[in-house]
Amino acid sequence: MKVVRTDKLRSLLDAWEPHTVATSPHLKALGFTAQDVQNYTASHWLVSLGRGAFKRPMETVTWQGALYSVQSQLKLPVHVGALTALEMTGNSHYLRFGESKAYLFSPLRVVLPAWFQTHWGDEVRHMQSKLLPNEFGLTEQRSPEGYPLTTATPERAILELLHLAPKEFDLVEAGQIVEGMTSLRPKLMQPLLETCASVKVRRLFLYLAERVNLPVMRHLNVEKIDLGKGDRSLVRMGRYVPKYGLLLPKELVSNGG
Structure with a gap:
């Protein structure tokens, strides 16, 4: 199921430090469940860098x-x-x-x-x-x-x-x-x-x-x-x-x- 850009997701992406990684513990502390993160990744709102790490799409991380x-x-x-x-x-x-x-x-x-x-x-x-x-x-x-x-x-x-x-x-x-x-x-x-x-x-x-x-x-x-x-x-x-x-x-x- 495709996930639309909800207010919750928008707040996450807008507050994201440019060119950085969001880790699973960080996302959990912000109130996002593992299912949320899985759905965002499946809908290409987030890109997985490996177990427990994500970046924004189309963004280079140094x-x-x-x-x-x-x-x-x-x-x-x-x-x-x-x-x-x-x-x-x-x-x-x-x-x-x-x-x-x-x-x-x-x-x-x-x-x-x-x-x-x-x-x-x-x-x-x-x-x-x-x-x-x-x-x-x-x-x-x-x-x-x-x-x-x-x-x-x-x-x-x-x-x-x-x-x-x-x-x-x-x-x-x-x-x-x-x-x-x-x-x-x-x-x-x-x-x-x-x-x-x-x-x-x-x-x-x-x-x-x-x-x-x-x-x-x-x-x-x-x-x-x-x-x-x-x-x-x-x-x-x-x-x-x-x-x-x-x-x-x-x-x-x-x-x-």
């Missing part, structure tokens, strides 16, 4: 729109991180030429819905990590369409990026990115470094920031940051930095270490 629904409707602790967060927080000059992958971070064992992975799995890299406390160093940034997305602050994002180096990001590239981060806030950077779970990331940030004399270094209490023990070799053929016990690309290390 990964940002899908993530907005994951965050706001499903309440999953997934945020925009690393290089993608640096771009969203106004640091667009960090964007790689031709970069197409968006980096999303979450605690361990958080899984994106199957419908998200099916439609946007090629556009995003979902990193499950215990690198930093779940809700620390996060902010809200507007997507290109205008809705708020939970996003890492620059202070958290740079640590996430270093966590992914050298596998996802070249270390020399990472060094260039750190060099441009002249507005890092010590009051946020200090506790992030103290709670960071990776010795490699702590050492690497401090070395790269010290190397280019970032302003934040004048305000950090390095004695409170645990640098662990033992060396960390991040490249096969590199140059050793004795102070931080790091083997790094020669381009990042002066002859004096």
Whole structure:
């Protein structure tokens, strides 16, 4: 049976955030039954994206729109991180030429819905990590369409990026990115470094920031940051930095270490 556009359906479609997904829990909370949704889909008022997810007809949904629904409707602790967060927080000059992958971070064992992975799995890299406390160093940034997305602050994002180096990001590239981060806030950077779970990331940030004399270094209490023990070799053929016990690309290390 074809469903006509009732006031109830009209209110749903008119209130729909453009380029986003409506999930089954969200529709249920709005008072729509499973039978309602089935009828709307059969009559092409809604388009199914997979189990428990729908969009408006003739509308393109971006990964940002899908993530907005994951965050706001499903309440999953997934945020925009690393290089993608640096771009969203106004640091667009960090964007790689031709970069197409968006980096999303979450605690361990958080899984994106199957419908998200099916439609946007090629556009995003979902990193499950215990690198930093779940809700620390996060902010809200507007997507290109205008809705708020939970996003890492620059202070958290740079640590996430270093966590992914050298596998996802070249270390020399990472060094260039750190060099441009002249507005890092010590009051946020200090506790992030103290709670960071990776010795490699702590050492690497401090070395790269010290190397280019970032302003934040004048305000950090390095004695409170645990640098662990033992060396960390991040490249096969590199140059050793004795102070931080790091083997790094020669381009990042002066002859004096």
